Amino acid sequence: MLVVISGPSGVGKTSILREVLRRTGATFSVSATTRAPAAGEREGVDYYFIDRETFQRWVDERRFIEVAQVFGRNWYGTPREPVERQLADGKIVVLDIDVQGAAEVKRYMPECLAIFILPPSEDELYRRLRDRGREDDDAIARRFAEARKEIAFARETGIYDRFVTNGNLAQATDEVEKTIRAAAGVRAGSA
Numbered sequence: 177m178l179v180v181i182s183g184p185s186g187v188g189k190t191s192i193l194r195e196v197l198r199r200t201g202a203t204f205s206v207s208a209t210t211r212a213p214a215a216g217e218r219e220g221v222d223y224y225f226i227d228r229e230t231f232q233r234w235v236d237e238r239r240f241i242e243v244a245q246v247f248g249r250n251w252y253g254t255p256r257e258p259v260e261r262q263l264a265d266g267k268i269v270v271l272d273i274d275v276q277g278a279a280e281v282k283r284y285m286p287e288c289l290a291i292f293i294l295p296p297s298e299d300e301l302y303r304r305l306r307d308r309g310r311e312d313d314d315a316i317a318r319r320f321a322e323a324r325k326e327i328a329f330a331r332e333t334g335i336y337d338r339f340v341t342n343g344n345l346a347q348a349t350d351e352v353e354k355t356i357r358a359a360a361g362v363r364a365g366s367a
Contacts (some may be wrong), residue, residue, distance in 0.1 A: 187294065189342075293340055294327065
């Protein structure tokens with residue numbers, strides 16, 4: 177089963193995702209990106225860091241399930257081969273991708289489970305972005321504006337099967353895990 181998890185920066189998606197992967201034994205699909213690694217990120221674990229020329233060649237060779245340009249700068253994509261191989265092996269594969277990519281994946285694999293993580297409020301999301309202390313005020317404002325667009329897109333398009341509000345990390349994590357387990361059980365039982 178393929179699972180897509182999306183949500184705006186600062187919503188706690190990565191924390192939820194790490195714990196859900198640990199609990200379920202699901203496989204995380206590593207995306208490729210043209211951006212430089214952030215502090216602590218590892219090649220092949222967090223992302224495949226590739227140059228723009230290589231990325232474009234992979235696009236031309238149809239090696240991605242989905243691609244998206246984020247903030248008009250860097251490109252991200254989900255390599256097709258590892259996902260298809262892991263699904264063929266009967267694994268639950270989880271993608272952490274933005275709303276543009278989620279829409280592409282839903283077109284490619286409409287049966288995938290798509291979950292969107294919401295903040296408890298816009299004020300709380302802005303506070304979380306600011307409190308991370310990673311970016312200047314302009315970058316925070318840009319991320320916040322983009323987050324508002326992503327949330328609106330997620331609600332309007334109907335591509336997400338479930339919305340989970342992260343007001344409490346433990347409860348949100350439990351809800352995502354239960355949603356995945358329920359969907360995997362139903363799909364496994366119907367096959």
